Amino acid sequence: xxxxxxxxxxxxxxxxxxxxxxxxxxxxxxxxxxxxxxxxxxxxxxxxxxxxxxxxxxxxxxxxxxxxxxxxxxxxxxxxxxxxxxxxxxxxxxxxxxxxxxxxxxxxxxxxxxxxxxxxxxxxxxxxxxxxxxxxxxxxxxxxxxxxxxxxxxxxxxxxxxxxxxxxxxxxxxxxxxxxxxxxxxxxxxxxxxxxxxxxxxxxxxxxxxxxxxxxxxxxxxxxxxxxxxxxxxxxxxxxxxxxxxxxxxxxxxxxxxxxxxxxxxxxxxxxxxxxxxxxxxxxxxxxxxxxxxxxxxxxxxxxxxxxxxxxxxxxxxxxxxxxxxxxxxxxxxxxxxxxxxxxxxxxxxxxxxxxxxxxxxxxxxxxxxxxxxxxxxxxxxxxxxxxxxxxxxxxxxxxxxxxxxxxxxxxxxxxxxxxxxxxxxxxxxxxxxxxxxxxxxxxxxxxxxxxxxxxxxxxxxxxxxxxxxxxxxxxxxxxxxxxxxxxxx
Ligand code: AHR
Numbered sequence: 444x445x446x447x448x449x450x451x452x453x454x455x456x457x458x459x460x461x462x463x464x465x466x467x468x469x470x471x472x473x474x475x476x477x478x479x480x481x482x483x484x485x486x487x488x489x490x491x492x493x494x495x496x497x498x499x500x501x502x503x504x505x506x507x508x509x510x511x512x513x514x515x516x517x518x519x520x521x522x523x524x525x526x527x528x529x530x531x532x533x534x535x536x537x538x539x540x541x542x543x544x545x546x547x548x549x550x551x552x553x554x555x556x557x558x559x560x561x562x563x564x565x566x567x568x569x570x571x572x573x574x575x576x577x578x579x580x581x582x583x584x585x586x587x588x589x590x591x592x593x594x595x596x597x598x599x600x601x602x603x604x605x606x607x608x609x610x611x612x613x614x615x616x617x618x619x620x621x622x623x624x625x626x627x628x629x630x631x632x633x634x635x636x637x638x639x640x641x642x643x644x645x646x647x648x649x650x651x652x653x654x655x656x657x658x659x660x661x662x663x664x665x666x667x668x669x670x671x672x673x674x675x676x677x678x679x680x681x682x683x684x685x686x687x688x689x690x691x692x693x694x695x696x697x698x699x700x701x702x703x704x705x706x707x708x709x710x711x712x713x714x715x716x717x718x719x720x721x722x723x724x725x726x727x728x729x730x731x732x733x734x735x736x737x738x739x740x741x742x743x744x745x746x747x748x749x750x751x752x753x754x755x756x757x758x759x760x761x762x763x764x765x766x767x768x769x770x771x772x773x774x775x776x777x778x779x780x781x782x783x784x785x786x787x788x789x790x791x792x793x794x795x796x797x798x799x800x801x802x803x804x805x806x807x808x809x810x811x812x813x814x815x816x817x818x819x820x821x822x823x824x825x826x827x828x829x830x831x832x833x834x835x836x837x838x839x840x841x842x843x844x845x846x847x848x849x850x851x852x853x854x855x856x857x858x859x860x861x862x863x864x865x866x867x868x869x870x871x872x873x874x875x876x877x878x879x880x881x882x883x884x885x886x887x888x889x890x891x892x893x894x895x896x897x898x899x900x901x902x903x904x905x906x907x908x909x910x911x912x913x914x915x916x917x918x919x920x921x922x923x924x925x926x927x928x929x930x931x932x933x
Contacts, residue, residue: 444919445830447872449847449857449932453826458848460506460820461610461783462774463813464565466739468513469548470539470792471754477790477799478556479548486802490555491548495804496790497559499797503810504817507610509565509738509785510553514538514620516612517571521581524549525600538620540753550585554606563609565738565785570614570636570654571621579639582608587643605644610783612652612738613637616681618663621654626666629654633671652736655679656720664720668727677734677782680720683743683793684710684766695744695757696894700864703762703891706742707862708840710766713740714773721780734782737774741787741794741809742766755792759807760894761903761925763794764887767812768844768860768927771819775846775858778824786813798897805900811887815905815929818856822848825855829870834863843868843922855932861922864891873917874932881933882918884908888926 467473480486480493487494511519515538523532524546531546557564566585568578583593586605594605613636615621617629624632633653642648653671655678656663667678686693686706693702717735724733742763743755750756767786774781786809787793796810824846831843840862847857855877861868886908893903908928911920922928 444869444871445843447829447845447859447870448827448875449855449872450826450875451849451855451877452875454849455824455826456779458775458778458819458822458824459782461563462771462778462781463504463817463820464507464509464783464785465505465789465796466509466513466785466787467789468792469511469515469519469536469544470513470788471751471756472791472799473788474548479552481547489559491552492556492559493799496797496799499804499806499810500560500789503796503814504820505560505562506820507563507565507783507785508557508560508789509567509612512567512615513739514616516567516615517569517573517617517621519569520573520577521550521584525551525596540751551600551602564606565610565612565783566608567612567615568636570632571617575636575639578613578636579641582611582640582649583643586649607644607647608649609647610650610652611640612654612679613640614654616657617654618657618660626663627670630667630670633667634674637674650676652677652679652738655681655736658682659716659719661719661723664723668724668733672727672733675733677736678724679736679738680716681739682713682716682737683739683741683787685743692743692745695747696760696892698762698892703864704834704840706762707765707769708835710742710770711840711844713770717773717777717781721777724780731780735777735780737781737784739787740770740784743793757793758894759794759798759809761808761889761891764808764812764903764927765860765862765925767794767809768816768858769862771812771816772844772846772858772860775819775824775848800897803897805895805897807895808887808893808903811903811905812927815885815887815927816858818929818931819846819848819858822850822856824848827857829859842866843870853933857930857932858927859922859930860927861924863924865924867924868922869919870922871917871919877916879913879915879917879932882911882913882930884911884928884930886923886926886928888923891925
């Protein structure tokens with residue numbers, strides 16, 4: 444019997460809703476087809492945005508959306524995506540499949556999408572191939588409420604009032620696709636570009652995010668913190684879970700049990716990465732003013748057979764649900780430093796929450812995890828601890844991974860992931876100084892290969908869970924293998 448201890452007296456940090464954020468790039472069928480079909484499409488839409496997808500994302504509680512990339516961001520010239528659609532420039536999307544980008548989805552469309560979703564905007568600027576002036580003018584175009592060339596241009600394009608840009612990224616992966624820079628060079632470039640990201644709206648200052656490290660490039664974090672921490676609000680981190688090697692990543696639907704465990708173990712590496720990058724940030728910023736922004740994470744497999752290799756379209760199984768559940772628990776646990784995270788990518792790309800096929804749409808197991816976990820958003824993280832066997836014999840693959848938070852009204856939310864493919868877990872939960880009055884629970888479970896297809900969209904979905912016994916100060920429960928359970932404790 445494992446012991447699970449929750450301490451409501453130990454209130455640690457706020458779990459920002461932005462930890463449950465998403466990322467959408469001009470890549471494959473994420474923006475076009477996935478989110479935006481155009482006003483004239485036979486697919487039901489509101490101002491060009493797919494109604495089914497928007498409704499599903501709202502229901503899931505999407506708090507923030509990052510756009511337009513990714514690698515695409517450092518090749519994106521925002522002026523190509525404004526004004527009458529018929530006269531917008533066409534370009535080749537060189538990173539992603541060499542397809543024609545007609546720029547019909549641009550700044551105005553993105554803010555319309557955020558309006559419909561009721562979420563905040565996280566815009567990623569172009570530092571790699573754009574100029575300081577271009578970035579500065581984009582900020583002026585989006586946020587200046589007065590007389591200026593860019594504000595006039597925005598008004599001429601039909602938007603009288605400025606929008607709110609809550610988050611702004613100054614370049615993306617500038618150690619790679621965003622210019623192959625050294626950290627010292629990027630740090631100076633960051634300082635220069637950031638200077639002209641003006642706060643035109645004094646009431647809502649823009650939260651500036653510097654490009655952070657790739658995986659375990661700790662030197663990048665060290666240099667950026669040393670040279671530029673005082674000029675940033677957030678520093679990003681990118682880490683993808685790739686079961687195989689980059690040339691042969693492994694398939695989304697067909698995998699062995701060993702490959703399942705390798706995937707889970709690699710996903711759990713997030714714990715080490717955020718801890719070690721966090722330790723470096725602590726050296727320069729012990730008060731944790733600068734947020735860690737994990738703005739790209741998720742599984743990355745070989746594309747589905749017969750699809751464009753540049754479109755990164757992959758299916759999604761219970762294995763992905765386990766990855767999502769454990770990763771979100773890690774983020775909750777580090778919410779004293781992690782202020783935002785954005786899974787890659789919202790629709791039809793990588794670890795998507797929904798897939799579309801023409802006018803059809805399905806919700807993936809990952810979607811159900813986000814919807815289940817939305818109860819953690821804006822809560823306070825509690826001290827909690829679970830005993831667990833390690834499935835790797837190296838201490839790198841715990842069977843059980845949890846987090847617990849408390850709402851303002853005193854309701855405790857606890858989410859537990861059982862990563863074992865075969866074994867259930869008996870757990871005795873004790874809550875300090877607490878008299879339990881009511882307990883309810885929800886579960887997402889299945890065989891590790893289970894997934895939702897267009898032929899059968901309801902193979903994986905959440906269910907009420909009642910395999911528990913109430914105690915005075917907690918409960919006993921048996922969590923089935925390959926499952927994620929949420930307990931709502933009153
Ligand atoms: O999400 C796909 C790509 O992965 C992004 O464009 C890039 O930032 C990262 O390498």
